Amino acid sequence: MKNSIAKSLFKSYPYSEYRKLVTDLLSEGKSxxxxxxxxxxxxSKLNDARMNRLDKTTKIADDVVSKLENLxxxxxxxxxxxGWCGDAAQILPILNKMALASNKKIDLRIVLRDENEELMNQYxxxxxxxxxxxxxxxxEAGIVRSDWGPRPKGATELLANYKKEFGVIDEKIKTDLQLWYLADKGISVQEELMQIIENIKYNRL
Structure with missing residues (x-):
């Protein structure tokens, strides 16, 4: 395992602790x-409220649950x-629900970008x-097999097309992006992550 990965894992948080960290900082007026x-x-305040909602409402598709259970x-x-990242607030609750559905086959760990510069610079x-x-x-092997992000393909295309047309990333496209996530209901994240797992499985053969 790369040294940067190992160091970051040592400093990583499970989902519940990450949520608590963000909330505790907000109580001090910080992000x-x-x-x-x-x-x-x-x-961060907006994202905290959004994640509270998504923790309650996010559903993992039945076929995805079946695949996760049988990894x-x-x-x-x-x-x-x-904590201030809008895309992360939309995506992390989905990743957490997927990990919970996996019969402990997926261990979700979260690190902060600014505290892990060496790792961030590799991705x-x-x-x-x-x-x-x-x-x-x-x-088992301690090997990085793939990476994904920072957002689903549909959201990436929406952002890229807007920037191409208007030349800026402003509040309108940020609102449009949140509406895209709302309409998508987490399906794209689930499908794209499962495709990565399928590709890993195929490449093992």
Whole structure:
């Protein structure tokens, strides 16, 4: 296992502890991350409320549950996140429900981007530190098999098309992106992560 992965895993949080960390910081008027500002704290508050809702309402598709329950190998899903990240707030509750459905075949662990710069720099998206990033690790072998993120393909295309047309990422597209997630109901995240697992299985043959 890469040293950066091992170091980050040592500092990682299970989902429940990550949620508590974000909530505790908010009670102090803070967000996660090296930078502190009123806007980042407000984003964190919004995300905390959103994750509370998604923890209650997110459903994993029956066919996905069946596949998760019958995985041939155990995995660690190491996720790079921050409490102020809107995409992470939409995606982490889905990953948690998938992990819970897997009969302990998936161990979901979360690390903060700004505290794990070495790891983040290995998983840049077009040269940027976009999050969340899911690193799929074979638990038995300690080998990174794949990575995913920072968002589903449909959401990525929506953002790219808007930026191409208007040249900016503004509040309108951020709102449109949240509406996309609401309509998608977590299906794209489930399908894309399961496709990664299928590809790993196929490549083992």
């Amino acid at each position: 996660t991350g090296n930078q502190q500002s009123e806007s980042l704290t407000n984003y 041939d190998h155990k995995y660690i899903w190491l996720v790079i996140s921050e 840049l998206t077009n040269g940027g530190k976009a999050i969340p990033k899911v690193i799929v690790i074979c638990k």
